[in-house]
Amino acid sequence: MVSVIIPNYNHAHYLKQRIDSVLNQTYKNFEIIILDDCSTDNSKEIIEQYRNNPKVSNITFNDTNSGSTFKQWNKGIALSKGKYVWIAESDDYADSKFLELTVQQLNDNNDVNLCFTQSYRIDKNNVIIDNCLHWYGSEFQNAFLADGKNFIKKSLWAQNQIYNASAVLFRKSAYPYPAKQIEKLKFVGDWYIYIMLIENGKIAYLPNILNYFRQHQTSVTSKLDNSTTHLFESYLILKHIASNRLYINYEKYNIRLNYLAGLLLTRKMSNRDFLRLSAFAIKFDYLLPFRLAVVKSKLLLSKNG
The missing domain is CATH 3.90.550.10 (Spore Coat Polysaccharide Biosynthesis Protein SpsA; Chain A)
Structure with a gap:
């Protein structure tokens, strides 16, 4: 049935x-x-x-x-x-x-x-x-x-x-x-x-x-295209994919992560949002290049006020 x-x-x-x-x-x-x-x-x-x-x-x-x-x-x-x-x-x-x-x-x-x-x-x-x-x-x-x-x-x-x-x-x-x-x-x-x-x-x-x-x-x-919440939620999926190696090409996977980081940067993340993102990213070695991109984004935000 x-x-x-x-x-x-x-x-x-x-x-x-x-x-x-x-x-x-x-x-x-x-x-x-x-x-x-x-x-x-x-x-x-x-x-x-x-x-x-x-x-x-x-x-x-x-x-x-x-x-x-x-x-x-x-x-x-x-x-x-x-x-x-x-x-x-x-x-x-x-x-x-x-x-x-x-x-x-x-x-x-x-x-x-x-x-x-x-x-x-x-x-x-x-x-x-x-x-x-x-x-x-x-x-x-x-x-x-x-x-x-x-x-x-x-x-x-x-x-x-x-x-x-x-x-x-x-x-x-x-x-x-x-x-x-x-x-x-x-x-x-x-x-x-x-x-x-x-x-x-x-x-x-x-x-x-x-x-x-x-x-x-x-x-x-x-x-979806206009939602920062959607971008953050996507990291739950990326976490699951990363921890289970459910990707073929790591370079393409990393490009996707950095693309999302760029979108988040354009939305001018609040400090709370940044802390949430950092707390997620720091747990996964697979996401190291993305983590660096996020830190760079935060520094730019601080510099530009």
């Missing part, structure tokens, strides 16, 4: 389309868990319309906002009964064959912990902006199975190239529950989870466009 977890916050406008796209799946062995994070719109009214649907196993309304999408992920995992998990984000929707094709990959390959598909990127009015294939290299034109560590080294070492959680089905037994470390993250918890899911297994990819990924100005995705 698949546990479909729908975490929602103020997406009333898209909820019916989201839930109906799950109910209309050709693969029928699933439960739906709906988690509302104290929405202030009419989400509750829409969700209640599905309470008596036999596929809906749990509806939970938070009394206060959790402040973390990833706390909701963990809550959904704790409530889930399925062998596989689909985090179906509340502002996206799916092709009717999404579960049929992704479940087949996990059923046929016991060592595959995660399967993801291609997506259309859509706007708030359901207009297709483009598909996400152009974000990937030529190796993503065809379906493949890959060793998880190798995939991390090629595609996840610098950034998250699994661009939307709604395009992912994963094996529940591989999820690092309770994964408390992700609950402190605002932006990169999905990237962290994907790495931990596949580093001891395999990953499957389908080029079929089975997911409709909504991008609008209030989405987390649209804010």
Whole structure:
């Protein structure tokens, strides 16, 4: 069985389309868990319309906002009964064959912990902006199975190239529950989870466009490039990658670190931010060149006031 977890916050406008796209799946062995994070719109009214649907196993309304999408992920995992998990984000929707094709990959390959598909990127009015294939290299034109560590080294070492959680089905037994470390993250918890899911297994990819990924100005995705918090959170991922040697080319890895340092410099880090960064960097010998770059940045900041 698949546990479909729908975490929602103020997406009333898209909820019916989201839930109906799950109910209309050709693969029928699933439960739906709906988690509302104290929405202030009419989400509750829409969700209640599905309470008596036999596929809906749990509806939970938070009394206060959790402040973390990833706390909701963990809550959904704790409530889930399925062998596989689909985090179906509340502002996206799916092709009717999404579960049929992704479940087949996990059923046929016991060592595959995660399967993801291609997506259309859509706007708030359901207009297709483009598909996400152009974000990937030529190796993503065809379906493949890959060793998880190798995939991390090629595609996840610098950034998250699994661009939307709604395009992912994963094996529940591989999820690092309770994964408390992700609950402190605002932006990169999905990237962290994907790495931990596949580093001891395999990953499957389908080029079929089975997911409709909504991008609008209030989405987390649209804010990443302008967030210093996102840059800091990325160091948790880099820490994990460094300590497990999950990179192919150290020089490229180091370039990435120094690139992030440059971005942080342009944001004029506060003293508190610098102390947080230094405390992290000093623990890892792999990051020595980056550490030196950060110290240099701090000196420049002090000199320039």
